[in-house]
Amino acid sequence: MQDVTITINGDIVTGTIDERTLLLDFIRDVAGKTGTHNGCLEARCGCCSVEVEGDIVKSCNVLALQVAGRSVTTIEGLSKERLRPVEHVTSQSLAGMYAPLEAMGADVNDLHPVQVAFHQCHALQCGFCTPGMVMVMKNYLEENPEPTRDDVRTAIAGNLCRCTGYQHIVDAGMMAAETMRSQPDNSRPAPARPAHDH
Amino acid sequence: MRAFTYLTPSAPTEVVEMLDAHAPDARVIAGGQNLLLGMKDRSDSPAFLVSLGGVSELEGVRAADSGELVIGAATTYATLARMEFTGWHAEIASVCGNLADRPVRTMGTIGGAACAADPRYDIPALVTGVGASLEVLSAQGVRTIEPSDFFLEGGGTSLQPGDLLTAVRFPATEAFTTVVFEKFRQRVFDAALASTVLALRVGDGVIEDLRLTVGATTPRPTVCVTSTAGLIGQPVDAIEPVLVADAAAIEVLGPETSNDPPHLRYQRELIKSVTRRALIRATAIPRS
CATH class of the missing domain: 1.10.150.120 ([2Fe-2S]-binding domain)
Known part of the structure; x- marks a missing residue:
């Protein structure tokens, strides 16, 4: 287990994670940003694409440790004004x-x-x-x-x-x-x- | 994925020390685009991963005094694709910008592709095609390996545990007038089913040097010798693209027989057409 800090959409997120944790899992499970989707887990489908300091990567094929200390933009980071949580519509x-x-x-x-x-x-x-x-x-x-x-x-x-x-x-x-x-x-x-x- | 220890050295010598200390269970991770796929299905299960992420010395491009273009092994495809190289070196950028897909190019590195040595990847073919040499660091010091010794005939590389590929040294711009890379793949992001590199040096309309290499169809790229024999010293117009391409297909895959299985017949056709395309493209430039 290792402590890793990644800035996600401007928020500093720190987690104690297994070395095997993929960036995708860090974003979804540690940071709780579930907009980034887990599709194929083998870098084919592209559902998990996020930006690392302006460069696009498939987050299912990058270890969280590889981007430790860097900043990541996910789909949630694109809208400056956050959408109101959907409560009243299914x-x-x-x-x-x-x-x-x-x-x-x-x-x-x-x-x-x-x-x-x-x-x-x-x-x-x-x-x-x-x-x-x-x-x-x-x-x-x-x-x-x-x-x-x-x-x-x-x-x-x-x-x-x-x-x-x-x-x-x-x-x-x-x-x-x-x-x-x-x-x-x-x-x-x-x-x-x-x-x-x- | 099996558990591993993640190591973060900051200098090439430190990488080699770590590889030696944990041999043979240590692997280098550069972009990890190939390695991580293997680790996920457990076909690869190193106990130690030595990351090149913090080894800035292995990234970037410089010109050596000899005119060679020295590309750090951990330089990504995306970086190379954005480079504005002069002369035939532009083909390196073009190859790096036209393989896999956009997100994979951000992470994937030229050294990683060379070490993975998958015959369908473009880098082994390009490196062999232009006769680039590979610089390897180990505890014994630095050595430079020619592609014919680096890529083994049966597939894979001659790297030993404890070896670190530090750079790929491409010949100077003067070495060739033009280098053309052609490939065929099923979908844009697929690896090649057949590829051809044609490196040509022409002086006063006469061929001074010509290297034709076919990739993706044999465990390592095949340098075609007999199919291009006798062309050096001839005028460029003497190249008959169709004849050379047909001869190259035979040289790479052996003579045609009536019992050839379908995949072999398919590969033969692909080699002929990518080679023909490369020859036509390459010879059109010096003629004009």
Whole structure:
């Protein structure tokens, strides 16, 4: 057992962990941030992608010890204003809602442009892969603000989605890129845009 | 994963001391992208992990006085992909930016790929293809190993317990006019099913040096000798991509027979097409 300190979304988290603890397990079990999903555990599906000091990694294939003392951004760290906890809607009722964000009392301005684009383009169905998709997309778009659709597809090659067929995810990537170009300060996303017509 | 002790040295000599102290149960972990997968399914179960995370000396790129490009073994693919190299060295960045996927490239290192020596990885093929040498540190001191001695014919490497790969030394930009890497893979993030490296030096339209290497289809990359024999000294136009590629497939996998199993026939076709592509791409540059 070893004491490890990792800064997660700005919070300093210290835990006494087994050496075998993966970064993914540290984030979910020690820090309690369950937005990062445990998909395949073999670095294939990309659901567990998080940023370590601006670099994207698959947290299921990194030991917590390898990032000891460094800072990690998870999907929860993307929204500056934290969403109000969902108490009054179940996931089932949320799925049937026309405007789930509004039902949760959240404003689109609370979200990162990539999250807004995923919402507006309907780039998720079950949503399991979404935390990883969003993190990889954000990381990629910050490096390349003017991607083609093929570039976006290649960038998310390491993220698997079994629902959407990727079309809407690529749409969302293109829309987010446009927003991020017009709004270089990502902490203040642009107001809502009309949804794509599909 | 079986339990292990995690060690954090800060200098290469300290790494070697730790490896020696705990041999043969100690393994080096750089990015861990390959090692951790093996540890999870217990095909690898080292009792000690020696981390290179704090050994900054092993990261980064420098030019040696000889003009060689010395890449620290713990330099990640992501770092190399962002480099703006001159001449054929740009192909190194291009290879590193076009393998596995984005998150894996953040952690994966060039030395890790060389030590894993999986024939389907791009680095063993590239290192063999351009004749880069591998610098190894052990308690006995530093030694430099040629790829033909580093990668063993039956697969794996000649590294012994207590050896630490510290750098990969690529030849100077003058060594080749152009280096072309071509590969075929099923999905973007898959390892190659066949790859080819063509390193070419041309002076006044005449081939001064030519190295053709085929990777991913044999336990270690195969340097093609007979299929390129006689080309040195010839004008570039003398290269017949189709003929050379067909000969290379035979040289790597043996002559075609009517009993070839389907996977062998598939590999043959892949070798022909990636080699043809590499030859066409490489010879187009000096001609223009």
